[in-house]
Amino acid sequence: MSSIRSVCFVCSLIVVFFAAALHWTHWAAMNRASVTLLSYGIMFIGFIGTWLCFPDGxxxxxxxxxxxxxxxxxxxxxxxxxxxxxxxxxxxxxxxxxxxxxxxxxxxxxxxxxxxxxxxxxxxxxxxxxxxxxxxxxxxxxxxxxxxxxxxxxxxxxxxxxxxxxxxxxxxxxxxxxxxxxxxxxxxxxxxxxxxxxxxxxxxxxxxxxxxxxxxxxxxxxxxxxxxxxxxxxxxxxxxxxxxxxxxxxxxxxxxxxxxxxxxxxxxxxxxxxxxxxxxxxxxxxxxxxxxxxxxxxxxxxxxxxxxxxxxxxxxxxxxxxxxxxxxxxxxxxxxxxxxxxxxxxxxxxxxxxxxxxxxxxxxGLSWLVLSLTSGVYFTSLYSVEQGGTWHLPTWSMWVMWLPFLLVLVYELRFVAARRFRPDTPWPKPETLSVLVPTLNEQDQIRNCLLAAKSLLPRAEEIIVCDGGSTDQTVAIAKQLGARVVATKPGRGTQIRKGVEVSHSDVALVVHADCVCDGNVSQKIMNVLARNPDVVGGAVGQRFATSNMRLLIIEMLNDARATLGGASFGDQGQFFRTAAIKKIGGYPDYPLMEDVELSLRMQKIGRTVLLDSGICNSARQWQQGFIKRIWLIIKLVTVFRLNRMLRRDVTQKLYAIYYGRK
Structure with a gap:
């Protein structure tokens, strides 16, 4: 548990406490409506911060x-x-x-x-x-x-x-x-x-x-x-x-x-x-x-x-x-x-x-969480009471309360509509798990990643390194540690798809080469899939090896997106039922944005979840140009999602932009 996370957790809790304590002040007695609205809004901010910064470990x-x-x-x-x-x-x-x-x-x-x-x-x-x-x-x-x-x-x-x-x-x-x-x-x-x-x-x-x-x-x-x-x-x-x-x-x-x-x-x-x-x-x-x-x-x-x-x-x-x-x-x-x-x-x-x-x-889900926030406008009715009139909720308050919720709800229900309102598939209890590691010249990172994967309890049935043409010692180290190596063309989606095709396990966990799994990750995955037959996959949840405020913000954004929107990234330790993925055409064969595409496909056939962390990864990609990198990711995901709606595959171009390659 990082010290910066603990500090932010305590600060968020203090914000909630302070917002609640406003109602004991003389100001609250004189301006009940204004204090109530202010308190509700501040309390919501502290509530979200407390959830996002909840201590690990x-x-x-x-x-x-x-x-x-x-x-x-x-x-x-x-x-x-x-x-x-x-x-x-x-x-x-x-x-x-x-x-x-x-x-x-x-x-x-x-x-x-x-x-x-x-x-x-x-x-x-x-x-x-x-x-x-x-x-x-x-x-x-x-x-x-x-x-x-x-x-x-x-x-x-x-x-x-x-x-x-x-x-x-x-x-x-x-x-x-x-x-x-x-x-x-x-x-x-x-x-x-x-x-x-x-x-x-x-x-x-x-x-x-x-x-x-x-x-x-x-x-x-x-x-x-x-x-x-x-x-x-x-x-x-x-x-x-x-x-x-x-x-x-x-x-x-x-x-x-x-x-x-x-x-x-x-x-x-x-x-x-x-x-x-x-x-x-x-x-x-x-x-x-x-x-x-x-x-x-x-x-x-x-x-x-x-x-x-x-x-x-x-x-x-x-x-x-x-x-x-x-x-x-x-x-x-x-x-x-x-x-x-x-x-x-x-x-x-x-x-x-x-x-x-x-x-x-x-x-x-985001929709009902949005409604719990916008419901605060209900207290605008207190203004009419303060002015000596009868209790009254303005019409505009009802619009503010319901419209954001309805817009988000319609967006969330698109996956239910995509399944044509059919019942969820009751997937069987999984028995075996494979760990898939896409690599390309990762000799400095791959050893710790594979040692952690071998230490999982229950043990992974297969550890498959999906190599995209490494020219260093990556393949040799993987074989030395007993991993199965499959050679493919470069591009994470292409590499992982090959690993899924050769895997014989019920569940696949995708781990990037710079990630280290906690020993109980496999237990968490198998438990949640066994106890929730409608869940097709999700993400484990990641934390950075180093700790600072910027990286904590990334961790919080990742958790919020995966929990409330169902969209996880590859470095969060994505997992899925292999039978479910094969049912929808297999793992997405994209050189980039394969993780975003996987999340969208999973939500079309079932429910996804975020577990309570268990993946520790390197912050090497965030060490320089923090704001620039955030902007790049937002731009790439937005371009991908817009073109996906138009049924256009632009992942090759996005791959070239992301890695600076032709």
């Missing part, structure tokens, strides 16, 4: 402890964010429930409850509507309010539950062989911090129940999976969208367990519970606010909310049907079903995005 247990520790640290100052007015409803309805009354009997402003009105009742929203919270949620409100009748108790309880969500998320990441640091996408995301530690929305209870349910599905403990799903539905009714998938894929014989929490919690409110349906219809069926799809349809229908709601219901049904029929992984299916639900809902508050954030750690 830690064991999984230490990563677990570090993530929980920093999660707790940043939540403490975030508790200074004023609570949402929803919390006043939690408090008051919990009090009503605790004394034996039913919050479903009448709307909160009914004279029946006159004797129970208090300061929290005064600050409640929508007092003229029936409550929409399910029975178990009301019992939780009563229990928390019974400990201490104050919003701070809800904040404290929800923060504890939130730390439990992070713990379950880390367990799932480990279970799937993924990079544990990705839990930070949820743990330190400003949307998470504001929604739970700040405004104290109870949605975190549903999220924990869903994640526990999915964890039990992974362990094939279906009885517990159904029970936790039932609890999630009893916390917030939207979790019901997972039921059809569970019935189809998660042993429907245990479906009756859904009724247990439902019946036990509903008995308390049995005679008044039907009124909750009126509340659901009033809030969801007759309302339209900030829905990206519903809002457009509603506008086109001139405000016919019911018709717009009917159309999005049909659209969501089609997405759900496709998910049930094509997606085999319950975790991925839950991600798609909940994401689509938020996308089609008539009413979308910023904390609804919270339902999706745990899945971003497991399926990283």
């Amino acid at each position: 830690l064991s999984t247990s230490r990563k677990f402890g570090l993530i929980l520790l920093i999660s707790l640290i940043v939540r403490m100052p975030t508790m200074g964010v004023p609570v949402s007015d929803d919390v006043y409803r939690y408090l008051w309805e919990g009090k009503i429930t605790a004394i034996g009354e039913s919050p479903y009997r009448f709307p909160a402003d009914h004279g029946y409850y006159d004797s129970h009105r208090d300061a929290y009742w005064e600050h409640m929203n929508h007092k003229d509507k029936f409550t929409v919270y399910p029975p178990l949620a009301e019992l939780v409100f009563a229990a928390v309010g019974g400990i201490a009748y104050t919003p701070w108790m809800f904040k404290l309880v929800f923060v504890i539950v939130d730390l439990c969500v992070i713990s379950v998320l880390i367990v799932l990441l480990k279970q799937y062989g993924m990079d544990v640091r990705n839990a930070i996408f949820y743990a330190l995301n400003p949307l998470t911090l504001f929604a739970i530690a700040g405004e104290a929305h109870f949605d975190v209870l549903m999220i924990l129940a869903i994640m526990l349910s999915l964890l039990n599905v992974e362990k094939r403990a279906y009885s517990w999976a159904w029970l936790w799903l039932s609890i999630a539905i009893q916390i917030k009714i939207v979790a019901i969208v997972l039921v059809p998938y569970y019935l189809w894929h998660c042993n429907w014989r245990y479906g009756w367990l859904l009724l247990v929490p439902l019946m036990l919690s509903s008995l308390v409110f049995l005679d008044t519970l039907p009124n909750m349906l009126q509340g659901l219809w009033a809030f969801g069926g007759m309302n339209a606010f900030n829905g990206p799809v519903h809002g457009v349809i509603n506008y086109m229908l001139h405000g016919q909310v019911i018709w717009a709601t009917g159309i999005v219901t049909v659209l969501y049904g089609l997405v759900a049907l496709w998910t049930i029929r094509t997606v085999k992984n319950p975790l991925k299916a839950a991600y798609l079903l909940i994401s689509a639900l938020v996308f089609f809902l008539p009413v979308v508050h910023y904390w609804y995005i919270l339902w999706i954030l745990p899945f971003i750690a497991l399926y990283p």
Whole structure:
């Protein structure tokens, strides 16, 4: 772990802490809207920096402890964010429930409850509507309010539950062989911090129940999976969208367990519970606010909310049907079903995005990360309150919130469209791995590279040196160390393609001659491919042998591009299932940009991942002309991608430019 990385990690964490601490200042009390927007933006910068600079070389247990520790640290100052007015409803309805009354009997402003009105009742929203919270949620409100009748108790309880969500998320990441640091996408995301530690929305209870349910599905403990799903539905009714998938894929014989929490919690409110349906219809069926799809349809229908709601219901049904029929992984299916639900809902508050954030750690993508940033404009609504008006979100804020997300989402979905929305190929568990090393006059580097490759555990079945016509001792050293040497024309893509063709292994790992692998790289690769049948390949992740700020920036850019965009470079240790690559015409036979082309091809047939580093390479190409080299790479990749769209092969010309050769 480099000292510069550690320093940047601590500095990023301090930025998040400082942004959260702004809410304890006198300025925040006087200018809540401005401070909130500023705090959210600064916090997002620190959050991304913390993820990118996360320390290397830690064991999984230490990563677990570090993530929980920093999660707790940043939540403490975030508790200074004023609570949402929803919390006043939690408090008051919990009090009503605790004394034996039913919050479903009448709307909160009914004279029946006159004797129970208090300061929290005064600050409640929508007092003229029936409550929409399910029975178990009301019992939780009563229990928390019974400990201490104050919003701070809800904040404290929800923060504890939130730390439990992070713990379950880390367990799932480990279970799937993924990079544990990705839990930070949820743990330190400003949307998470504001929604739970700040405004104290109870949605975190549903999220924990869903994640526990999915964890039990992974362990094939279906009885517990159904029970936790039932609890999630009893916390917030939207979790019901997972039921059809569970019935189809998660042993429907245990479906009756859904009724247990439902019946036990509903008995308390049995005679008044039907009124909750009126509340659901009033809030969801007759309302339209900030829905990206519903809002457009509603506008086109001139405000016919019911018709717009009917159309999005049909659209969501089609997405759900496709998910049930094509997606085999319950975790991925839950991600798609909940994401689509938020996308089609008539009413979308910023904390609804919270339902999706745990899945971003497991399926990283740029679109939802962009939305978690642009959701900060939701707090522009505070300006109208500061000016003495009613709560109002400007129309332009909705455009700022959704448009960047939609543009990136369309770009990401191009690979799904390229697969014609067919189900992912369930690739078999791999058994063997080959290491492919393209070389051209690398006598000074090849020895360390091959010695590291020979030290992999489990051992590589083959180590193949793909030589492009070396005139030094490269070939002799490779043979001396027991590697198989194949001679080809120069050009990395040409050389690697030849190595893939002669390889007999299930998986290939491409390592440049100036790279040294950690001994556990092969274990990481085989684990992630065995536990994720839809993953076709990805990159190991690289670090430079020397450490300075410039090289750290390159490491961070490489990690961000490979994780969020699926595009890795060759010096990041690309790996892939050989059967998958052969299915799409073999390894790209390009003298340059073969690594970019490989990434694009892999994404057309499946999912790619970035592991938590394990490749150490030389910084020799970055020692001179740092800015010039960055500009050269950006220019070459841009030219390649544009010409690729036009179906033109310009890689020979790019090869000549890159190496200064004719």
